[in-house]
């Protein structure tokens with residue numbers, strides 16, 4: 001593969017989209033297995049929390065942007081929402097394991113009408129986007145006034161001891177497990193791609209600037225994951 005080899009620097013903005021799509025096409029068949037292994041199943045709990053916070057009306061339509069294999073869509077369905085999944089990786093869409101309708105599309109150019117949705121979720125994808133601002137503007141455009149956006153992402157703990165342990169696990173153990181069961185280069189990219197995430201306050205400002213209010217950040221499991229909730 002041309003990009004995302006284990007020791008490579010991260011792809012530049014123009015290369016990123018193609019590199020990310022190819023990478024997810026490749027790791028799709030074992031993506032769910034690796035998620036469960038790497039997070040010890042915590043990812044399932046974090047998704048449930050995301051769905052609780054989105055607070056859509058019963059049968060409300062929620063777009064899960066960058067839906068991958070559909071875990072968030074399934075959690076939304078179980079909570080009586082009507083999810084729609086959107087992703088641009090054919091591999092991930094082929095491994096989609098939810099009954100929700102699917103759109104093969106770009107998170108930065110969402111093919112849905114203005115003010116048409118009761119909620120938007122997005123799990124572990126922010127750092128994979130070429131640019132976060134157009135994605136935020138698109139979500140503000142398609143949400144109904146008062147509807148919520150829920151962004152689930154990895155994070156770095158604040159506590160120094162946790163930080164050291166987390167860094168070792170994320171930078172050494174995750175690529176090792178990835179290499180054993182799937183693709184070492186891809187699971188080496190995962191920890192490195194965190195540099196694409198803006199600092200906490202900057203990200204909150206970006207969300208507000210895109211047309212949202214009441215932005216709240218929740219630290220999950222000692223701060224190894226984060227959930228950002230915002231209202232249009």
Ligand SMILES: C[S@@+](CC[C@H](N)C(=O)[O-])C[C@H]1O[C@@H](n2cnc3c(N)ncnc32)[C@H](O)[C@@H]1O
Nearest residue numbers: 024066067068087088089092106107123125128
């Ligand atoms: C780490 S996976 C997360 C999948 C899923 N949301 C989850 O919680 O497991 C990131 C997903 O983002 C998708 N993605 C990245 N950039 C995208 C874009 N510009 N448009 C649509 N999907 C994108 C990838 O194809 C991949 O499925």
